[in-house]
Amino acid sequence: MPSARRAPQLKGVPTAGMVRLVAETPYTREDGYARRYRDIRFTTGSGAGTDRRERAALAALLAAAARRGLSVAGPWLDAPSGAGRMSGALPGLVVQADRDPAMVAAAGPGRPRACASVHALPFGDGAFAGVLCHRLLQHIPGADERRAILAELARVSRGIVVVSFFDALSLQSLRRALRRWTGKTRSGRSAVRRGAFLAECRVAGLEPVAVRALRRFVGEQTLVLCVRAAR
Numbered sequence: 443m444p445s446a447r448r449a450p451q452l453k454g455v456p457t458a459g460m461v462r463l464v465a466e467t468p469y470t471r472e473d474g475y476a477r478r479y480r481d482i483r484f485t486t487g488s489g490a491g492t493d494r495r496e497r498a499a500l501a502a503l504l505a506a507a508a509r510r511g512l513s514v515a516g517p518w519l520d521a522p523s524g525a526g527r528m529s530g531a532l533p534g535l536v537v538q539a540d541r542d543p544a545m546v547a548a549a550g551p552g553r554p555r556a557c558a559s560v561h562a563l564p565f566g567d568g569a570f571a572g573v574l575c576h577r578l579l580q581h582i583p584g585a586d587e588r589r590a591i592l593a594e595l596a597r598v599s600r601g602i603v604v605v606s607f608f609d610a611l612s613l614q615s616l617r618r619a620l621r622r623w624t625g626k627t628r629s630g631r632s633a634v635r636r637g638a639f640l641a642e643c644r645v646a647g648l649e650p651v652a653v654r655a656l657r658r659f660v661g662e663q664t665l666v667l668c669v670r671a672a673r
């Protein structure tokens with residue numbers, strides 16, 4: 443279980459104002475997972491429909507951003523990119539970043555790639571017009587860690603951050619909670635209520651301006667368009 447803890451007390455070093463240290467949640471998968479994620483997960487069964495709805499939700503939020511006068515033209519950061527499934531749905535130059543070297547390799551050579559954690563992105567402040575963080579935060583059970591990630595995404599964006607989360611107020615989430623309670627699943631995915639998640643965004647310096655659920659109250663997957671607070 444990840445834990446947020448206070449910065450260690452260093453003898454003679456003032457610690458007032460030090461940031462909290464947050465342990466990164468692991469994301470361990472079996473050999474060959476990255477290639478299966480790229481080739482099978484979203485092309486077969488219900489995955490194909492999910493992929494279609496996720497792309498439609500992202501396109502709707504990019505259109506909403508453009509209507510608000512936000513510059514969507516790029517460059518964009520796709521983090522975590524996984525095998526790069528959503529990168530092609532972003533406008534302009536897209537840089538991919540993922541902590542898993544197998545995912546970075548599976549993404550292929552078409553775009554600039556970095557093997558890096560979303561906790562410490564190797565890019566300067568405001569390096570990107572927009573940042574997409576898709577299908578990560580449902581794997582992060584702690585609010586402290588989610589807020590730390592959101593703050594790092596905000597740091598490297600000049601304006602837009604699009605982020606997905608799993609909404610606890612949905613049949614899918616209720617079903618998983620029941621399956622976990624009856625011992626039928628050990629799924630590590632976590633859902634959070636929409637209001638609570640939007641509050642986490644605000645604490646991290648991101649103002650949510652539009653929300654798009656794939657299937658409100660039925661499915662969990664929800665995308666949020668945020669605008670970074672002025673520096």
Ligand SMILES: C[S@@+](CC[C@H](N)C(=O)[O-])C[C@H]1O[C@@H](n2cnc3c(N)ncnc32)[C@H](O)[C@@H]1O
Pocket residue numbers: 466467468469521522523524525526527528539540541542545558559560561575576577578
């Ligand atoms: C479910 S995949 C999503 C990939 C892609 N965004 C998509 O929608 O298809 C989650 C990805 O998060 C990556 N990941 C997990 N923790 C991470 C972290 N702290 N920093 C960067 N990548 C991370 C994993 O390696 C994995 O590729």
